Amino acid sequence: MKLKILASDWHPFADALCARTDVESAGIILAERLPDSVLLARRLTPLADAAYAIRKRDRIRIDPVALNRLVKPARERGLSVFTVHTHPAANEAWFSTADDLGDSVLMPSLLTQMDGPHGSLVIATNSRAVAARAWYASGSPVPAQIHLIGKTLRVLTSEDEQPEQMWFDRQRLALGESGQRILRQLHVGVVGLGGTGSVTFAQLVHLGVGRITVIDGDRAEATNISRILGARTSDAGVTWKVDIALRYATNVGLGTEVTVHRGRLGAEVTPAVLGGCDAIFSCVDAHLPRALLNRLAYEKAILLFDMGSAFRITAGSPMEGAGRVVVTGPGRRCLACWGHIDPNRIRVESLPPDERARQQAEGYVAGADVPQPSVVAFNTQVAGAAVIEFLRCVTEFCGADDPPDRLSFDFGNGSVRRNRLAGDTDCGICHPKVAA
Structure with a gap:
């Protein structure tokens, strides 16, 4: 309990x-x-x-x-x-x-x-x-x-059980005995098991997180196989992404309990299934599930790690790419304050599929369902940074008392910027729950 x-x-x-x-x-x-x-x-x-x-x-x-x-x-x-x-x-x-x-x-x-x-x-x-x-x-x-x-998660009480056997010995050298024990006590959600989501999930399994709930409404496609960890060519068009994740955790065998939900958050799956989580990783492109997770983080006191990447291709010039990790939840500014939630995109994503297709065909909607470039190396960089911020927040590893709110990556020159939003806010989502 x-x-x-x-x-x-x-x-x-x-x-x-x-x-x-x-x-x-x-x-x-x-x-x-x-x-x-x-x-x-x-x-x-x-x-x-x-x-x-x-x-x-x-x-x-x-x-x-x-x-x-x-x-x-x-x-x-x-x-x-x-x-x-x-x-x-x-x-x-x-x-x-x-x-x-x-x-x-x-x-x-x-x-x-x-x-x-x-x-x-x-x-x-x-x-x-x-x-x-x-x-x-x-x-x-x-x-x-x-x-x-608050900005971080602190466990004031702990269970008597010790981390299992030898599997985490090297990890305990970095995170400490208490840090490893805390990971085993946590319940973490991962929403979206594409490029960044599958890499995030794999890291959480290897870290020894006690329980993970995964949500995704798609089967693996042929184009997913090169960037979903644990996927096989035989999975293309057949296997649900959540089932690939479950298989991965089972094969690793470190004792993580995995709960799967086959469906889209906000459609077939309600946010309530994540209400008991300690932390959630938002690995989605769509704005509707991102908005639902953003509100849930403040309503149910959950740390939320939102991530994404984007690429721009200009004729005659090299491709440019950028990534981000935003940490939100009690004590921090929300994704709406950061500008990562677009009300118009939410409106479009909420339309019935036939109506959305009609508006796209008539030019009222641009880019909502357009496939974006995705490369496992860049996904791994972003997902790895998100999980490191998670470790800062829950294990007191490396500067946990002053964690950043946003990391911005430039894939072209390799730079990383750490950001915070300045000034006060009257946001109706995050302001009422701002914690000291």
Whole structure:
């Protein structure tokens, strides 16, 4: 079970609870239920002084009337409840005997009032270390992961299991034991399994990412075989791209769980299937799925890595090419702010196929379905850079505290520029969720 919390919500909440070191302090988190046993914190409320029936250094009891008032929105909106309390002057977070006793009474009570899961969380005030667990109607508590989402992703709790055997020994030398363990705990989406998407997927498999959900609505064509990793000439016109990806991961055998969706995002596949992801790689040419992913990143606190490449061929002169990687999500400017979402293209892509074809034939639509140049070497450069930015964001590798928002590649001269957007924004998508 995983609870995602925006960094901009967590830090003031934890500060308020840890301000007192002479007594325990408490608060309530109400969380939305997402797919795949993932919760997203929607409201974090420190308890007022009057809400405590008992408040001492080693135990607390919340006034039942105050507790009922705090959890009422959960009953009304179908949310999960997490109780939070501190252990004053502690360096490690753990559940005490008093905590076990209190939860053994409170959690079954909550589960009889509303569907679960519900849970509890302890903060050690000295270190801000966290321990968390979730309770289901089926019985005993299970460990809960706490993921803190801002410009980067931080896992505040970790599972006891270690990375598998020897397969990642060299990788652990670069990313550390904790970095490798975090990769195994993550759920990552890859939308689009063409040139950049297949290379991205392959890297995630070899990195040991725990779970990957892939979405693509096409079978491999003859022109795909030279740039889709793991594709065979026998796949042309026959095999779905998602099935090539699944076969690739199975053959590698590093234990990555792969979920496949055969269809187009926004048509046969809804964005909701990605709601439980920690990060998503947008490897699509179309603007409609890109816009859906852009909004989803802010609505469900997901890191989004959008990538693409473009080439220009001018008669009598060499071909020019450029690529980009844009990192968006909480705390960052969105793809619309960067100008990578075209409302007119979205309108065209939303048309029924026959109407779109008619408008193209009449000259109202230019270039929407025109095949673009694609070369595996350039795709690999862009996808590799996107995955490196992903590693910065989730493992604290190499400058994670100040990651760029956009990388721009000039394939002609080999240059790479790191960009940020200057100034404030009143964007209706990313501004409300900007995190500190």
